[in-house]
Amino acid sequence: MDWSVLWRYRAVFLHGLKITLHVSVVAIVLATIIGTLVGLCRLSRNKLISGLAYVYIEIIRNTPLLVQLFVIYFGIGQFIHYKTEFWPATVGLAIFAGSYVAEIVRAGIQSVARGQMEAALSLGMDYRQAMRYVVLPQAFRRILPPLTGQFISLIKDSSLVSFLALTDITHAARKVTASTFQAFVVYVGAAFLYFILTASLSQLAGLVERKVARSARS
Amino acid sequence: MLVVEDVHKSFGDLEVLKGISFRVDPGEVLVIIGPSGCGKSTLLRCINGIERVDRGQVYLEGKPVHRKGQLYSPSSIRQQIGMVFQHFELFNHLTALGNVALGPIRVRGLSRQEAEERGRELLARVGLADKADQYPAELSGGQKQRVAIARAMAMDPKVIMFDEPTSALDPEMIKEVLDVMKDLAREGVTMIVVTHEMGFAREVADQIIFMDDGRIIERGSPEHFFNNAQHPRTREFLSKILY
Numbered sequence: 001m002d003w004s005v006l007w008r009y010r011a012v013f014l015h016g017l018k019i020t021l022h023v024s025v026v027a028i029v030l031a032t033i034i035g036t037l038v039g040l041c042r043l044s045r046n047k048l049i050s051g052l053a054y055v056y057i058e059i060i061r062n063t064p065l066l067v068q069l070f071v072i073y074f075g076i077g078q079f080i081h082y083k084t085e086f087w088p089a090t091v092g093l094a095i096f097a098g099s100y101v102a103e104i105v106r107a108g109i110q111s112v113a114r115g116q117m118e119a120a121l122s123l124g125m126d127y128r129q130a131m132r133y134v135v136l137p138q139a140f141r142r143i144l145p146p147l148t149g150q151f152i153s154l155i156k157d158s159s160l161v162s163f164l165a166l167t168d169i170t171h172a173a174r175k176v177t178a179s180t181f182q183a184f185v186v187y188v189g190a191a192f193l194y195f196i197l198t199a200s201l202s203q204l205a206g207l208v209e210r211k212v213a214r215s216a217r218s
Numbered sequence: 219m220l221v222v223e224d225v226h227k228s229f230g231d232l233e234v235l236k237g238i239s240f241r242v243d244p245g246e247v248l249v250i251i252g253p254s255g256c257g258k259s260t261l262l263r264c265i266n267g268i269e270r271v272d273r274g275q276v277y278l279e280g281k282p283v284h285r286k287g288q289l290y291s292p293s294s295i296r297q298q299i300g301m302v303f304q305h306f307e308l309f310n311h312l313t314a315l316g317n318v319a320l321g322p323i324r325v326r327g328l329s330r331q332e333a334e335e336r337g338r339e340l341l342a343r344v345g346l347a348d349k350a351d352q353y354p355a356e357l358s359g360g361q362k363q364r365v366a367i368a369r370a371m372a373m374d375p376k377v378i379m380f381d382e383p384t385s386a387l388d389p390e391m392i393k394e395v396l397d398v399m400k401d402l403a404r405e406g407v408t409m410i411v412v413t414h415e416m417g418f419a420r421e422v423a424d425q426i427i428f429m430d431d432g433r434i435i436e437r438g439s440p441e442h443f444f445n446n447a448q449h450p451r452t453r454e455f456l457s458k459i460l461y
Contacts, residue, residue, distance in 0.1 A: 045289075119307035121268045121290060123321035123373055124297025133324055137311045212311075 002182055006189045009176045016172030017193050023090050023168060024155045024197065030094035031154065035101020040131075042106045053102065060099035066160050068092055073164045089161040097154045104150060108143035109135055141212050148205035152198045159194070169193050219244045219408065220377055225264055225274035227257075234260045236432035237274070242377065245406040249419040252429035253455060258412040261429070262379045265410070266299040267291025278376060297325050300370030300378035304385050306362040308354040314341060314365045315350040318372045326373070333372075340368040344398050360391030364398055377408040384415055416460055420444055428452045
């Protein structure tokens with residue numbers, strides 16, 4: 001076992017870390033947007049809108065992420081020429097995570113009691129204002145922990161984009177293994193890099209949670 | 219000022235309101251009493267239009283509350299009818315002052331400074347000047363309900379409705395809330411109060427309505443009600459609730 005390969009190939013690993021970070025951050029932002037919109041659609045009184053949201057959630061949650069990525073990258077790639085691997089991979093991850101975020105958002109909104117909506121309405125707010133100023137801020141506090149869990153999963157799942165020739169951490173590890181045959185050292189090193197990312201996210205979420213904790217008690 | 223005209227409401231097969239009519243004049247306090255499940259809360263929701271009626275209409279200063287094809291009554295109507303809930307329904311992510319200022323800022327378009335200035339006045343009026351920066355979770359039930367009253371007052375409503383405002387309170391906190399409500403009544407605030415507090419009804423009400431099974435069974439002044447109730451259902455209810 002030669003642990004020095006991690007240092008010798010540090011540039012490759014750091015590049016991989018950068019790509020994983022880039023893909024994950026953009027996918028998290030997109031998944032949050034998709035998830036919030038779809039979660040709200042799920043609660044719509046319009047049967048068509050809530051039905052479409054339901055179909056999206058069910059299809060995405062009940063098929064493997066890797067297959068979804070292949071459909072987007074190779075499948076759709078048959079008809080559209082992708083200039084880079086970055087967008088199909090990142091959007092694929094976001095569509096996948098977005099379906100889980102949608103369910104978290106929906107449950108979060110529903111957990112804010114109906115009475116809060118009624119109180120906002122009786123002040124004269126319309127539905128949008130009541131959502132924006134009363135329901136969503138409270139739902140946000142409740143969904144923060146499950147959302148963090150979902151985003152940690154997303155970071156780990158991002159290792160699958162290495163199959164789309166994106167040079168992320170996992171891809172870097174495969175490359176270094178191929179030239180050094182130090183599979184154990186290299187993959188333990190790769191796992192450690194993922195751990196740094198997910199642990200940082202947990203810490204960050206914990207910080208935000210503590211910040212809003214005072215009003216969340218109830 | 220507020221006219222309720224033949225309001226009907228069903229939930230599925232369950233007919234909750236079977237034709238309710240009454241009027242409330244400016245400065246008047248109307249107390250609605252009746253057994254649980256007789257439709258009082260639903261009636262209040264139909265009056266400010268956060269619940270649709272199946273038939274009938276409610277008029278606030280001559281303007282219809284319920285409009286065709288709309289899920290809720292217009293904002294301009296809703297903000298003029300304040301509501302205080304049994305379970306307070308304070309916005310838990312905002313301080314007491316934030317709760318009182320939110321409506322004026324978002325609905326009436328006041329500046330934060332104006333809204334907070336007035337919010338502090340209102341909190342002082344309900345005896346909570348020193349709690350402005352506390353969150354609901356840090357307040358007692360009685361304090362929460364007083365903040366909720368200040369929040370309703372902040373919109374300068376034409377009428378305030380109270381839906382069993384003391385039913386969720388510990389006994390020692392009921393008085394502080396009733397005292398605030400009595401003050402409002404004395405100042406000429408128009409009020410519709412659903413309550414089981416008979417002492418309050420006797421002292422403050424101008425009119426009392428007794429509801430049972432979705433209908434108004436009896437109505438009259440407090441004297442009439444407590445000394446001379448006519449309907450056997452009213453007498454039976456009063457005999458159970460007064461001891």
